[in-house]
Amino acid sequence: MSSQISQVPAISPVSIKERTGSINTSEIISVLKGELTALHIKQAFSTEVAEEITTNFIGSSGLRERKDGVPGQYVGASHYRKDAATYFADAENARPYVDALFKNLVDPVRAVFGALKRELHNQGIELRLARSEHGQANVCRGLSWSGTGTFSLDPHDDVAQVLRAGDDYELSAVAHNTVAALNLYPSMPEQGGNLKLWSHKPTVADRISQGVETTGYPYSAAYLEAVPYREFELKTGDIALIDGGFVHGVTGQSGDGKRRLVLNCFFGFARPDLVLWWT
Ligand SMILES: O=C(O)CCC(=O)C(=O)O
Ligand SMILES: [Fe+2]
Structure with a gap:
């Protein structure tokens, strides 16, 4: 019976904020603390910066095809399905390519990292990149999803x-x-x-029931059928910050062939006085 119960996804309440402008550290900290589920900031960085990063991504000699079962192209390193030694070695190797996405720009990823580091420091909390004896994480990775069909990136946590x-x-x-x-x-x-973004934050039992215990990817349409969701209509220059514990995915794409590019990273409290940042 209990495995049956865990197959019915519980509805987790979500708290969402959408607005135009600049992202600020109190909103970021609200997401970190689990008070806000999703924050969508429209026109958060300039189209000039956006275009330059996109040109650098497309022309990057570090651009690779993902070979871990998630269709997409990337620049940078992902810890997904990797042990620490492999991930941090990958991150070290990819660093010049990640840095080259931004060239001489004052880029929005480091701007968020810097502002958050300053604010957390004022509160006696350290923010830093995750690291090990094998190396250190990068500030972000660039990703262009290429799944075809309903989703270009399947629902996952x-x-x-x-x-x-x-x-x-x-x-x-x-x-x-x-x-x-x-x-x-x-x-x-x-x-x-x-x-x-679905109103569902899977437990370990939920993941086991769906056969995604170690990956959190992908959740089936049938599993999510009765779960309420919100869809964020994204435009160039937008930022979306979410509680990654909630199931989310990227809808299918069409149009004039302009590609979708996301710069992604993760962060969270490892201890009350330490926030780690990685990809
Ligand atoms: O591309 C996006 O909008 C979301 C990316 C994402 O969910 C991920 O990289 O885990
Ligand atoms: Fe995700």
Whole structure:
């Protein structure tokens, strides 16, 4: 009976804020503390900066095809399905390519990181990149999803991959707190590519019932059928910050062939006085 029960997804309440302007640190901290589920800031950074990052991504000699079962192209490193040694080595190798996405720009990812570091420092909390003896995380990774059909990135949660990270990862401690996922959009297609967020925060039992215990990916349409959701209509220059524990995905894309590019990273409390940041 109990496995049956866990197959019916519980509805978790969501608190959402959408506005135009600049992201601020009190809103970011609200997401970190689990008070806000999703924050969508429209026109959060300039189209000039967005275009330059997109041009750098498309022309990058570090652009690769994902080979871990998630269709997409990327610049940077992902800890998804990797042990710490592999992830941090990948991050070190990818760093020049990640840095080259921004060249000489005053970029919006480092701006968020810097402002948050300053504010948390004032509160006696350290913010830093996750690290190990093998190296250090990068500030972000660039991703262009290429799934075809209903979703270009299937519904998933970002916590399973952190939970299974293991003891050699200092960031595994974050899985017991909010895993905040920061997404910045330097390029969006004409149609679709929206971020869809379901009112459901899976438990370990839920993941086991869906066969996604270690990945959190992908949740089936049937499982999510009765769950309410919100869809964020994203445009170039927008930022979406979400509690990555909630199931989310990216809708299918169409249009004039303009590609969708997201700069993504994760962060969360590892201890009351330490927030870690990684990709
Ligand atoms: O591309 C997006 O909007 C979301 C990306 C995401 O969910 C992820 O990288 O885990
Ligand atoms: Fe995600």
